[in-house]
Amino acid sequence: MNSIILLIKKIRIHPLFVLVLGIGVITGYFREVLMVFVTVFIHEMGHAVAAHFFKWPLKKIELLPFGGVAEVNDDGNRPFYEEAIIIITGPLQHLWLIGASYLLQGTWFWTAADHKIFLIHNLTILLFNLLPILPLDGGRLVQLLFMYYYPYKRALKVSLYWSAFMLACFIIVSLELFPFHLNLWVVISFLVVNHYLQWKQRHYRYLRFLYGRQRLANETLRPIPITISIETEVRSILELLRRGCFHSFLVVEAMGKHVHYLDEKQVIGATIKEKAFTKRVKELI
Incomplete structure (x- = not known):
């Protein structure tokens, strides 16, 4: 009542x-x-x-x-x-x-x-x-x-x-x-x-x-892996984020060599902390 x-x-x-x-x-x-x-x-x-x-x-x-x-x-x-x-x-x-x-x-x-x-x-x-x-x-x-x-x-x-x-x-x-x-x-x-x-x-x-995505529990979301170039701008990565999903990023060089693994919380956290929207992925690694 x-x-x-x-x-x-x-x-x-x-x-x-x-x-x-x-x-x-x-x-x-x-x-x-x-x-x-x-x-x-x-x-x-x-x-x-x-x-x-x-x-x-x-x-x-x-x-x-x-x-x-x-x-x-x-x-x-x-x-x-x-x-x-x-x-x-x-x-x-x-x-x-x-x-x-x-x-x-x-x-x-x-x-x-x-x-x-x-x-x-x-x-x-x-x-x-x-x-x-x-x-x-x-x-x-x-x-x-x-x-x-x-x-x-x-x-x-x-x-x-x-x-x-x-x-x-x-x-x-x-x-x-x-x-x-x-x-x-x-x-x-x-x-x-x-x-x-x-x-x-x-x-x-x-x-x-x-x-808001920094407070989400990853295990409750649908995982979506995304392959990106090391030269990709951070803002372009963030524009790929979907509601109801959790994203992991496989960062590769131009020749396809594996460089690093990032999850979306790492990318968002670094972006907010360092205001890195216009930076490239290689600057976060």
């Missing part, structure tokens, strides 16, 4: 959500506004409870018109399955909400008309959240997939490119179908700004990823 109370205390309502709720109240749709608020709140609590279960350090839960954002102190090195579960627990809440609404039909406080409106709101929020656009749940799942198959730094960049492309497609469709939908354009504005901020912060996320 105390854990739930602590999670609730971390909830913040984004000004955009306040604006959307305010528009709904002013236009006489208070009941619908309340439905949206409850739906978004439960959606985000699904994320929060899952994050708390896996002991992710949760900073705040921000409610947005389409769901929310659970902000965590994460360096990008947690297990894939944990993040995948945390992401999908939000959308899963809509399933039982729809089921509960269906069962409550015909009661003194919940009519068939209420169920229909609630169903539309839930499906809208659910389907919108599953769009492959960051920071929506669908976009986060796609980014997680890229991180499984690509090195971390490349995955960050590729997932942002993909998300920006999908956002552009969504904007074109919205212009055609909903050119005067005020709430939708408020949300789209948020997504555009969020993409800009994520692009600006990608280098910071990459550095946090590198720093």
